Amino acid sequence: MTPNLATTGLTKSFGGVRAVDHATVEFHDGKINAVIGPNGSGKTTFFNCVTGMIRPDSGTVRYRGRDITGKAPHRIAAAGIGRSFQLCRVFPRMTVRENVLAAVRPRGLAGLLRSAHDEGDVERARGWLRRVGLDHLEDVEARNLSYGQQKLLELAGVLMADPETIMLDEPAGGVNPALIDRIAVLVRELNAEGRTFIVVEHNMELVMNLSDHVVVFDRGRPIAEGPPDTVRADPAVLEAYLGV
Amino acid sequence: MRSASSRAHRWIALLVGAAAVLSFPLWSPNPYILSAGVVVLSYAVLSTSWNFVGGFTGYVSLGHAAWFGLGAYGTGLLIVRAGVPSFLALGLAGLIVAALAVPIGIAALRVRGASFVIVSIALVLVLLLVFQSWRDFTGGSEGLSVPRPFPDLLRPQHHAVFFYLFAALLAVALLAWWTIDRSRFGLGLKAIREDEDKAQSLGVPTFAYKLVAFVVSATFTALGGGVYALWFGDLDPIFQFSILLGSYLVLMALLGGVRHLFGPALGALVVGTAIEYFKVSYGDTQFHLVATGLLLGAVVLFMPDGVIPAGHALLTRFRPQQSSIREVTAAELREQVKL
Amino acid sequence: MSGSLLVQGLVLGILLGGLYALLAAGLTLYFGVMRVVMIAHAAFLVLAAYLAWDANVRFGVDPLASLIVTVPLFFAVGVGFQRLLIARLRPATVTMMSVLLTFAVALVIEGMLGFVYTGTQRRVQLSYGAASFELFGAQVAVVKLIAFGLAALSLLALYLLLTRTRFGQALRATIQHPQAARLIGIDTDKVAGYGFGLGLATAAVGGAALSLDSTIYPSLHWHWIGPLMAIIVVGGLGSIPGAAVAAMLLGIVQSLLQLPLGTTWAQTVFYLALFVTLLVRPQGFFGGRLAQRF
Numbered sequence: 092m093t094p095n096l097a098t099t100g101l102t103k104s105f106g107g108v109r110a111v112d113h114a115t116v117e118f119h120d121g122k123i124n125a126v127i128g129p130n131g132s133g134k135t136t137f138f139n140c141v142t143g144m145i146r147p148d149s150g151t152v153r154y155r156g157r158d159i160t161g162k163a164p165h166r167i168a169a170a171g172i173g174r175s176f177q178l179c180r181v182f183p184r185m186t187v188r189e190n191v192l193a194a195v196r197p198r199g200l201a202g203l204l205r206s207a208h209d210e211g212d213v214e215r216a217r218g219w220l221r222r223v224g225l226d227h228l229e230d231v232e233a234r235n236l237s238y239g240q241q242k243l244l245e246l247a248g249v250l251m252a253d254p255e256t257i258m259l260d261e262p263a264g265g266v267n268p269a270l271i272d273r274i275a276v277l278v279r280e281l282n283a284e285g286r287t288f289i290v291v292e293h294n295m296e297l298v299m300n301l302s303d304h305v306v307v308f309d310r311g312r313p314i315a316e317g318p319p320d321t322v323r324a325d326p327a328v329l330e331a332y333l334g335v
Numbered sequence: 336m337r338s339a340s341s342r343a344h345r346w347i348a349l350l351v352g353a354a355a356v357l358s359f360p361l362w363s364p365n366p367y368i369l370s371a372g373v374v375v376l377s378y379a380v381l382s383t384s385w386n387f388v389g390g391f392t393g394y395v396s397l398g399h400a401a402w403f404g405l406g407a408y409g410t411g412l413l414i415v416r417a418g419v420p421s422f423l424a425l426g427l428a429g430l431i432v433a434a435l436a437v438p439i440g441i442a443a444l445r446v447r448g449a450s451f452v453i454v455s456i457a458l459v460l461v462l463l464l465v466f467q468s469w470r471d472f473t474g475g476s477e478g479l480s481v482p483r484p485f486p487d488l489l490r491p492q493h494h495a496v497f498f499y500l501f502a503a504l505l506a507v508a509l510l511a512w513w514t515i516d517r518s519r520f521g522l523g524l525k526a527i528r529e530d531e532d533k534a535q536s537l538g539v540p541t542f543a544y545k546l547v548a549f550v551v552s553a554t555f556t557a558l559g560g561g562v563y564a565l566w567f568g569d570l571d572p573i574f575q576f577s578i579l580l581g582s583y584l585v586l587m588a589l590l591g592g593v594r595h596l597f598g599p600a601l602g603a604l605v606v607g608t609a610i611e612y613f614k615v616s617y618g619d620t621q622f623h624l625v626a627t628g629l630l631l632g633a634v635v636l637f638m639p640d641g642v643i644p645a646g647h648a649l650l651t652r653f654r655p656q657q658s659s660i661r662e663v664t665a666a667e668l669r670e671q672v673k674l
Numbered sequence: 675m676s677g678s679l680l681v682q683g684l685v686l687g688i689l690l691g692g693l694y695a696l697l698a699a700g701l702t703l704y705f706g707v708m709r710v711v712m713i714a715h716a717a718f719l720v721l722a723a724y725l726a727w728d729a730n731v732r733f734g735v736d737p738l739a740s741l742i743v744t745v746p747l748f749f750a751v752g753v754g755f756q757r758l759l760i761a762r763l764r765p766a767t768v769t770m771m772s773v774l775l776t777f778a779v780a781l782v783i784e785g786m787l788g789f790v791y792t793g794t795q796r797r798v799q800l801s802y803g804a805a806s807f808e809l810f811g812a813q814v815a816v817v818k819l820i821a822f823g824l825a826a827l828s829l830l831a832l833y834l835l836l837t838r839t840r841f842g843q844a845l846r847a848t849i850q851h852p853q854a855a856r857l858i859g860i861d862t863d864k865v866a867g868y869g870f871g872l873g874l875a876t877a878a879v880g881g882a883a884l885s886l887d888s889t890i891y892p893s894l895h896w897h898w899i900g901p902l903m904a905i906i907v908v909g910g911l912g913s914i915p916g917a918a919v920a921a922m923l924l925g926i927v928q929s930l931l932q933l934p935l936g937t938t939w940a941q942t943v944f945y946l947a948l949f950v951t952l953l954v955r956p957q958g959f960f961g962g963r964l965a966q967r968f
Contacts, residue, residue, distance in 0.1 A: 393770075395770055395773065395774065397773070397774075397777060442949055442952045442953050443952065445952050445953070445956045446907075446952060446956050448769045448770060449705070449709070449711040449769045449770070449772075449773055449911070450907055450911065450956070452711065452770070452773045453711060453903040453904075453907055453948075454907075454948065454952065456713075456899070456900065456903065457900055457903065457904055457944075457945050457948050460896065460900040460945070461900070461942055461945040464938055464939075464941060464942060464945075465942070467938065468936070468938040468939055578896060579781070582777060582778075582781065585774065589774075621784070621785040621786075621787075621788030621789045621793075621892065622785065622789065623785075624781045624782070624784050624785030624788065625781070625782050625785030625786060625789070626785075627778075627781055628777075628778040628779065628780070628781030628782035628783075628785060629778070629782060630778075631774060631775075631777065631778035631781070632775055632778035632779065632782070635763075635771050635774045635775045635778065636759070636762060636763075636775070639771060
């Protein structure tokens with residue numbers, strides 16, 4: 092197995108609370124990886140440390156062999172990792188189209204000064220919007236979309252940056268079952284096209300049906316990993332969730 | 336989507352406006368009004384320059400007069416203390432301020448929101464302090480006299496020349512703003528304004544982008560200060576490093592609308608004319624402080640997006656109502672409910 | 675600097691620091707309860723000083739007597755200000771817009787003061803104005819001691835209020851976590867209003883203290899708001915103890931630098947501290963976990 096994203100001894104404390112505690116984990120390249128665990132097990136903090144939003148106290152993060160520990164979020168994005176947020180974040184007063192176009196990474200001075208609505212970029216943006224089903228809302232300001240539509244918009248923006256690895260933080264959170272299905276289908280399609288996924292989720296049905304590899308977090312570190320069926324039966328996992 | 340006819344309307348309005356502005360020196364009734372026009376134009380330059388940071392990134396600088404003062408004194412000091420010819424001094428002062436803006440920006444942009452505003456105020460206050468105290472170099476509270484670049488010109492011609500100089504500077508600033516506004520760089524800046532952390536996670540190098548906007552804004556403001564120094568000839572720290580001036584700039588930009596190219600210039604026209612008018616009618620009393628404060632407060636409370644959107648909203652209330660109930664087909668409704 | 679001058683500077687610095695601490699605490703209160711940077715705080719300070727001077731000139735009373743009126747008055751104004759104006763702002767942009775709004779208020783106050791009292795510099799003439807006291811080998815003006823005493827008493831009262839009363843607990847809860855406070859039944863809107871009132875009350879006290887010793891003029895507030903804002907950033911936005919510590923420290927340093935560098939250059943120490951804070955630790959040095967970033 093070629094490691095896609097791997098952390099070694101990742102640790103982050105807030106005051107006296109150790110949110111992430113020497114987390115060492117390897118995610119499988121080309122697969123759909125899931126990160127599950129009870130509330131407060133440190134999943135989102137782990138995500139934030141990996142994607143550069145928080146600087147870890149110690150430990151390393153390696154992506155495809157390169158050390159990306161503590162790098163700024165935009166460098167991590169440039170390295171090929173995209174992420175969505177637990178409470179979906181879009182640019183509220185920009186249009187749907189602009190939200191996606193913002194992910195374009197200009198090169199050089201000429202690239203910077205070129206029109207944001209360059210035809211090639213707009214076509215690509217439309218392609219992603221079509222794929223998530225928002226192309227009919229191109230000119231609508233993001234703040235006027237429903238929460239579900241904003242979630243799809245966030246995804247389209249992340250995809251526009253053409254990431255090899257996509258980290259989704261609770262993609263099924265706060266949306267209805269039809270949309271969850273839609274997102275699951277999209278994830279499977281994109282995975283089949285070669286993108287690696289790392290998904291934090293609470294929705295067990297989604298996790299079991301969707302993922303190839305599951306990592307279970309408890310109290311800031313992984314306590315079990317493996318295929319969904321193996322993990323489901325692991326007594327340590329049951330103990331973590333049920334406190335039994 | 337803009338129709339061809341409305342685009343034609345915009346071009347016509349632009350040309351008419353430009354013609355009106357450029358011909359002003361010819362039809363202004365007397366030299367005093369012409370000089371008031373120069374002041375209003377200078378305000379337009381300064382508030383448009385402010386808008387590189389305020390409009391694009393949403394970072395509000397209340398101490399922007401710091402750059403105005405640095406440009407003015409930079410130009411003046413280069414002429415008076417180093418014997419540099421006037422317009423070379425102007426260009427050099429611009430470069431020096433641009434260089435200074437880099438380390439200052441690196442420090443200031445490490446914070447956001449309220450802290451950034453505090454830092455901007457602190458900047459102008461500390462510069463005021465320094466320029467007032469450093470008597471030997473800057474002339475302190477006695478001020479600095481800057482020799483005019485064209486000493487043989489009569490007053491009306493002097494005003495006219497500088498009217499056009501400011502107009503040229505404004506044109507350059509507007510062009511730069513327009514270029515950034517439609518560019519990918521500009522979209523990145525606007526993303527910073529909307530959600531800085533999200534922008535970063537999407538790959539926007541937020542710090543570098545902010546710094547560039549900061550330096551561009553500081554430089555244009557400083558150039559405005561330099562031209563002012565050459566025109567007015569008398570510099571005083573209290574008037575150059577003035578919090579009141581800084582608040583005028585913010586008021587003008589807010590009033591005119593920070594998201595529009597001509598917003599700050601429009602605001603400068605309205606507020607600047609009012610200021611000059613009050614100066615004539617009421618003298619330099621404290622009233623202008625009260626008026627500025629009240630107007631700023633009103634804009635913040637009632638029309639934070641500027642007078643153009645507020646006016647637009649008001650107008651649409653009076654226009655014949657478009658049908659408010661959209662016709663939705665059953666199929667569309669099913670689509671929407673699915674989400 | 676000789677030993678006695680050093681002691682002199684130190685003592686004066688502590689006295690000054692006390693006043694800064696009280697005012698910085700007030701400034702922190704506004705930010706703590708509502709994320710509002712109250713630029714008009716110093717303008718209210720100067721207004722209170724003018725009112726104290728006015729009372730002294732008009733009625734012949736000691737300027738401190740004005741506190742009887744100004745403290746409750748400013749408290750009420752603070753509550754009203756929060757309710758009417760600040761609460762109207764959209765929550766997403768409240769910090770930014772409140773800066774502009776309070777800036778506008780400061781301009782209006784300065785303008786009105788200039789209008790009513792003109793720009794002439796004013797100073798309270800006190801019978802004990804020139805009297806001095808010997809304290810640890812330093813000659814200290816009595817008025818400075820009284821000002822410090824006033825500030826210290828008010829800070830103590832504030833401390834007791836915040837730590838020993840139920841209202842104080844509610845206020846601290848609202849500052850730390852408004853959502854959680856609401857969940858346990860605290861009326862955060864009302865508490866925020868009172869927090870604001872408290873903040874302005876500190877300005878009232880500060881103003882009376884200021885009037886004892888300083889020459890006042892309408893634009894004086896700009897000399898205070900700069901250092902005060904620098905103090906709260908250095909101390910850590912949102913932390914009252916942080917602000918108090920930073921205030922004391924910077925007050926002492928400013929005072930010590932006053933003799934070799936002169937008053938105006940000594941004031942730059944605040945801005946220098948601000949610059950260093952930004953570069954090294956933008957969230958402030960003394961606020962601990964309570965300190966806000968931005």
